[in-house]
Amino acid sequence: MGREKVLLSVKDLREELGEDLIGRDTAYKIARQLGIKLGRRWLVPREVLEQIKRGQIKKL
Template identity: 50%
Template sequence: MNAEKRLLTVTELRRRVGEDVIGRDLAYALARRYGVRLGKRLLVPARVVEALLEGRLEELEKTPGAGQGR
């Protein structure tokens, strides 16, 4: 089994991308748009972080259900 986390907190998202690259407000905006809420926790799927790092975040817009209001 892959030890890599599938859901990241906003703080973990910023650490992975680089805290000097992505600010707190933008990280939360991405989490609200592409993430999931589990109780009070706002989590971002690892695939969103990978897409962000690879410069293909716009591809997620084309994915059914991605970025839709929940």
């Protein structure tokens, strides 16, 4: 069985939201505000992605 990632890279976040809808700079802005930095990588919790999809996070 495949498992969904709990933490998404910026690239994964863009793929999930639609690369044509969200730019790289905006994805990094989301990661800096709502994610965590692990080494050099920014990771965004899947729950943040779900909240964005549901429209619960509007101001970025």
